[in-house]
Amino acid sequence: MAAGVPTGLAQGDVDRHGGTSHAVQAVGEHHTALDEAAPAAVRPKQPPEHGLSPVEGELPHIANPSEVAPKDARELSKLFFARLDELEEGTQEYQDVRNTLIELNLALVKFAATRFRARSDQMEDIVQVGTIGLIKAIDRFELSREVEFASFAMPCIIGEIKRFFRDTSWDVHVPRRLQELRIELAKATEVLFQRLDRSPNIAELAEYLGRDEEEITEGVVAANAYTASSLDAPLDSGSEPGAESLGDVLGVPDDDMEIVENVQALKPLVEQLGERDRRILQLRFGAEMTQAEIGAELGVSQMHVSRLLTRITTRLRAGVLSDD
Numbered sequence: 001m002a003a004g005v006p007t008g009l010a011q012g013d014v015d016r017h018g019g020t021s022h023a024v025q026a027v028g029e030h031h032t033a034l035d036e037a038a039p040a041a042v043r044p045k046q047p048p049e050h051g052l053s054p055v056e057g058e059l060p061h062i063a064n065p066s067e068v069a070p071k072d073a074r075e076l077s078k079l080f081f082a083r084l085d086e087l088e089e090g091t092q093e094y095q096d097v098r099n100t101l102i103e104l105n106l107a108l109v110k111f112a113a114t115r116f117r118a119r120s121d122q123m124e125d126i127v128q129v130g131t132i133g134l135i136k137a138i139d140r141f142e143l144s145r146e147v148e149f150a151s152f153a154m155p156c157i158i159g160e161i162k163r164f165f166r167d168t169s170w171d172v173h174v175p176r177r178l179q180e181l182r183i184e185l186a187k188a189t190e191v192l193f194q195r196l197d198r199s200p201n202i203a204e205l206a207e208y209l210g211r212d213e214e215e216i217t218e219g220v221v222a223a224n225a226y227t228a229s230s231l232d233a234p235l236d237s238g239s240e241p242g243a244e245s246l247g248d249v250l251g252v253p254d255d256d257m258e259i260v261e262n263v264q265a266l267k268p269l270v271e272q273l274g275e276r277d278r279r280i281l282q283l284r285f286g287a288e289m290t291q292a293e294i295g296a297e298l299g300v301s302q303m304h305v306s307r308l309l310t311r312i313t314t315r316l317r318a319g320v321l322s323d324d
Contacts, residue, residue, distance in 0.1 A: 059083055065103035073104045074150065080104070081143050101138050102131070108150055109134050112157045119165075126161055133160030172225035181219035182226065184209060262320070269319040277312050284309060 059079060062068060068076065080101050087094040109130035116126050137153035145152070166179055188208050192200035202220070206213045231247035270278060276298075283294045291305045298305070 059097075062100060062104070065100050066106055068104055070107050073107065074148065077101060077104055077149050078143065081141065081149070085143065098138060102135060105134055105138070105149070105153065106131070108153055109157055112154060112161065115158070116161065125164070129164040130157045130161050133157035136160070169226070172228065174222045174225050178219055178222040181215070182223045185216070185219050185223065265320050266316060269316050273312065273315075277308070280305065280308055281312060 060076070062076065065073075080097050084094065084097050084101070087097060109127055112130050112133075113123060113126045117123075119126065133156045134153060137149075137156035140156075141149055141152055166176065185205060188205055189200060192204055192208060196204070200208070202213050202216050206216045209216070229246060231250070232245050234243045234245055235249070236243065270281065273281070280294060280298070283289045283297060284291070289297070291309070292302045295302045295305045
């Protein structure tokens with residue numbers, strides 16, 4: 001638990017009609033230490049404000065669990081965990097006790113979130129994800145382990161937050177194996193740079209990490225997917241608005257290149273045609289004559305020219321597609 005967090009309980013948690021002595025009686029003689037640690041946090045069972053079914057002599061009533069000090073929350077959590085073990089999952093009382101445990105321990109989430117203060121723009125998401133980790137910890141915790149709940153819950157909370165960053169921080173999704181390799185490469189690069197006084201190459205990284213060069217190369221390539229640049233971003237960060245951007249210097253598909261490729265692919269196929277067929281192709285696609293004009297030129301009907309063109313183009317198309 002973070003040092004310097006003030007102990008004691010928030011004002012307003014005490015039931016003005018109950019009193020300290022009744023609160024101690026409510027939790028039993030086994031928990032009389034709470035009378036000194038949190039005299040104002042607990043009160044005897046009365047008609048529940050938070051939906052908790054009154055269980056005589058077992059649980060104190062907490063008016064505002066989220067305002068209980070961390071030190072007192074630890075002691076109270078033990079009582080609620082003990083009661084949770086006795087209840088049947090799915091009942092209303094089970095849900096009420098579980099919800100109280102979540103509110104009592106939200107301070108753990110806020111403390112864990114401070115480790116990621118550099119991502120202040122995502123702090124709301126971090127707290128929400130951390131709360132999911134807290135809920136998972138509550139569902140898995142067992143008092144019989146004789147471990148403080150805070151010690152058990154913190155790795156769950158931090159792990160959930162790190163998983164959130166791993167799944168959402170990358171602009172392009174890559175397998176988890178490569179995400180973890182990127183971290184290893186970053187650490188290895190820093191160490192080797194200090195040692196060699198230059199950036200390490202693939203072979204040196206592979207030797208340092210005990211991995212294949214192929215795997216290291218894959219990790220280096222995958223690391224480029226962590227962040228992506230906009231095509232509209234200026235090439236020079238100090239450029240004025242409207243300056244040349246990355247998209248301005250990138251190539252685009254050239255339709256003329258496709259025509260060149262098709263012509264080269266058709267040449268050997270056209271050479272295999274008979275003289276009349278090549279003549280018809282030259283008149284139709286070279287001289288751009290109509291079928292009627294071609295028929296007049298060759299002394300045949302327009303219908304016959306149409307059938308000849310269909311047969312020729314079908315043959316050429318089949319030849320090109322078979323080559324592909």
